[in-house]
Amino acid sequence: MGQEEIEGVKEFLPLAEKYGLAVVLTFILLVILVALVRMIIKGELVPRSQLDKAEEDRDRLQGILDKEREELWGPVLEVFKNLKKDQNEDRG
Incomplete structure (x- = not known):
């Protein structure tokens, strides 16, 4: 001691x-x-089982949000890519 x-x-x-x-x-x-x-x-x-369940739920929801973000921004990105190609063709 x-x-x-x-x-x-x-x-x-x-x-x-x-x-x-x-x-x-x-x-x-x-x-x-x-x-x-x-x-x-x-x-x-917090008990370990509840912590694990919360982390699994968070990961699952993050995957859903990522998928929705790709679906939303995919067409917008395609429009921007097409605009960029159109501008290059008009100038050259």
Whole structure:
């Protein structure tokens, strides 16, 4: 144990003597539990299965958007290519 850890234990010992070790440990575990619940509610702590499912959904939707973008911009690009060819033919 390092000096810092020993100092931390020394701070808790008077509380454990005054209120009892079980009460102090219960309070510490309660604080940890509240922190975990808060992380789950905020979405910082997510089960792996839900994360994998969200990533699969994102990839599937991105593929759909890419396909729609190609369908939308394909004709527009063809028009621009034809305009460029027409301008070159008129000048030469």
